[in-house]
Amino acid sequence: MEHECDVLIAGGGPTGLTLAVLLARRGVKVIVAEKEAAAYPLPRAAHIDHEGMRILQEAGAADAVYATSRRVVRYDFLNGRRRLLMRFDGVDRVGPGGWPGANMIHQPSVEAALRKSLANWPDAALHYRWEVRSFEDDGRGVTTRIEAPEGPRSVRSRFLIGADGARSPVREAAGIAFDDLQFEEPWLVVDVLVDDAARLPSANLQICDPKRPTTCVLMGEGRHRWEFMILTGETPEQVSDDAFVETLLEPWNVKGAVRIERKAVYTFRARIADRWRQGSILLAGDAAHQTPPFAGQGMCSGLRDACNLTWKLAAVIKEGADDSLLDSYQPERAPHLRATIDMAIMMGRMVCTTSRWSALARDMKLGLARALGKLPQGPDAYPPISAGTILAGSPGAGSYFPQPLAPDGARLDDRLGTGDWLVARGALAAPDLAPFAPALTRWLDAHRAEAVLVRPDRYVFGTGRSDELCAAWHAATGLRAAEFAS
Secondary structure, three states: OOOOOOEEEEEEOOOHHHHHHHHOOOOEEEEEOOOOOOOOOOOOOEEEEEHEEEEEEHHHOOOHHHHOEEEEEEEEEOOOOOOOOEEEHHHOEEOOOOOEEEEEOHHHHHHHHHHHHHHOOOEEEEEEEEEEEEEEEOOOOOEEEEEEOOEEEEEEEEEEOOOOOOOOHHHHHHOOOOOEEEEEEEEEEEEEOOOOOHHOOOOOEEEEEOOOEEEEEEEEOOOOEEEEEEEOOOOHHHHHHHHHHHHHHHHHOOOOEEEEEEEEEEEEEEEEEEEEOOEEEOOOOOOOOEOHHHOHHHHHHHHHHHHHHHHHHHHHHHHOOOOOHHHHHHHHHHHHHHHHHHHHHHHHHHHHOOHHHHHHHHHHHHHHHOOOOOOOOOOOOOOOOOOOOOOOOOOOOEEEEOOOOOOOOHHHHHHHHOOOEEEEEHOOOOOOOOHHHHHHHOOOOOOOOEEEEEEOOEEEEEEOOHHHHHHHHHHHOOOOOOOOOO
């Protein structure tokens, strides 16, 4: 049976849209099926890191997102008396991805930028009110039955991606279970429109108050967010009442400075699907994993999934790579996700302490660590890829390759384009590389390498001699490297 598209994506949120744009850029025919009637207009995710922005850069959406986002200099953890427990400073500095480390965003604006980018590709389509009902994978492709506005229809594709959220019908229909990482806390989220920014905090705050753990963070331009932990005995209906919300905001002295845009009760969970691939069915984003929000990595993790999955799907569909390449998706992403979730849980447990004595012990422990200079200056670095499509044993293999900026502000990715890169010392005088030569030389020197092969998702395949890298890349993927080497 002829395929109507190469990839059908269930879910038109940030993960699904990013995946669709990145695939379309590589000539992959893609359809996005979104069950809702229109884009969700209210904010959800609030943060994208430097790596997420780099992915949006490739998707053609970064400049628009950056224009409406805000930078924050620090992330403070305060106790119930508003005394400093821990501070992550300088989170606005440019990170390895070539963008600021913390970008506070308005999710509907992110999705709008991605939809605009997707519309530029004739082989990509986004359909609203297309709800996936069932599917069948026959080993040669997937037949998906969809309820559309004009009635039931079937779509034949080579692959089906479930990017359809935490309740993922695709995941459930595939019979894929979640590994519960034992974190579950109900919180009230209050998003506001800001009329007087001078009366609001300029830093992101975690108030580790056992009486009411609270989060207060910037969002995209003109918005702010509070999150309040729901205490034992309280109900979602009770805490969502306008009068109750007013009492929660009263200590912040923002009456008249803000207008409530949204109130929602969420249960913050930590879970990972036990399988991310089942034949021609794959999961991405919240369908594959859920993380508490304390590290701000929910949307970022979905974007990383999309970037990892894109180049492998394109290699299989467009370049004839064996589909066993897709088996490296979960082994590469899951350890990173577990580290992300572990970090979020650690931060969450510190924030969510409701015992006064436990909070006192925490405060004393952190105070001692601060006096001894042993507190972290920021979140721990996430682990490199340790298993998958890498040249294991070569210096730097599996690490994240930085995106240096040229003196004129140009970014490396824009000069070298999508796809893999083979960069050798002998090529650093070439016109495309010369503006970045000092930074690239420093990286090669640090790894004592003559050349580096960078994967399309900007993780390092390996280092060594150019000919050996090309041979190893071809053996691992069936692909030929795009050389920037002499």
